[in-house]
Amino acid sequence: MRVVDGVDLAVDEGEITALLGxxxxxxxxxxxTVVGLQRQLGGEVHLFGExxxxxxxxxxxxxxxxxxxxRxxxxALSVRDNLRLAKVDLDEVVAVVPALAGLLDRRAGLLSGGEQQLLSVGRALARRPRLLVVDEFSQGLSPLAAEAVTALLRAAAEAGTGVLLVEQVLRRxxxxxxxxLVLRQGGVALDGRSADHRDHPEEIERLTTAAVNGVRHP
Structure with missing residues (x-):
């Protein structure tokens, strides 16, 4: 079944693009589809120009x-062993996320939601990706934890990483x-520069809460 149709987007180096809807x-x-977990029925995905x-x-x-x-x-594994399994350098991860230094021997399942997300982001950034794709990065996090993850993503972009993310909290x-880009019923309803809508997000709010097939989504 075709779920998405006519979505055209690009993420440049050092740019953060948010998918809303x-x-x-x-x-x-x-x-x-971008990361290769879903095979597209049509169209093309280009990664680093290919x-x-x-x-x-x-x-x-x-x-x-x-x-x-x-995430x-x-x-059941410790933070240290989760990172070892991912074959990333522990010192590199701690350099990116210093808060993990005191958590290396704690089981990942005993971490708070914010600590787990810091671990996930630190693990990904330690590989120094050219493009980072993040789904629902602040879901279930406290405002303080969400701010910490936000700072990591912004720092990654400033270092040249392109970031494509989904985030339900519109103002964040x-x-x-x-x-x-605002997606609605599988297509792009609106796109633009985030700075142009930060003080007046009403149009985006209307589109992201609009009724779809008779059901009003939060």
Whole structure:
């Protein structure tokens, strides 16, 4: 079944692009297609200038980082062992996320939601990806934890990483991103520069809360 149709987007180096929209709008489908977890029915995905249909692990080797909404951690393993399993340098991760230094021997399942997301982001950034794709980065986080993750994503962009993310908190998404796309019923309803809508997000709010097939989405 075709879920997304006519979505055209590009993420440049050092740029953060936010995908916005209500539940069922197609945001996660777009991300899964970009990273190679979902095979597209048509159209093309270009990664670093080359069209690709490679699976996720090959795209990761080419410079793609992906943080799923479930954070993809193994709860029974320590933070240290989660990082070892990912084959990333511990010192590199701690340099990116100093807050993890005192948590290396704690089981990942015992971390707070914010600590788990810091671990996921630090693990991804330690690979120095050229493109980082993040699904629902602040879901379930306290405002303080969300701010810490936001700072990491902005620092990554300032260092040259392109970031494509899904974020349900509209004002946070607009404050963090450089550009945005609003998806509605699988298509692009609005796109533009985030700075132009930060003080007046009403049009985006209307589109992201609009009724879809008779159901009003939060």
């Amino acid at each position: 209500g539940n069922g709008a197609g945001k996660t489908t777009v991300l899964r 069209a690709t249909r490679a699976p996720l692990h090959q795209r990761a080797r080419a410079g793609l980082g992906y943080i799923a909404d479930n 993809s951690l193994i709860p 998404a607009l404050a963090l991103s450089d550009r945005f």
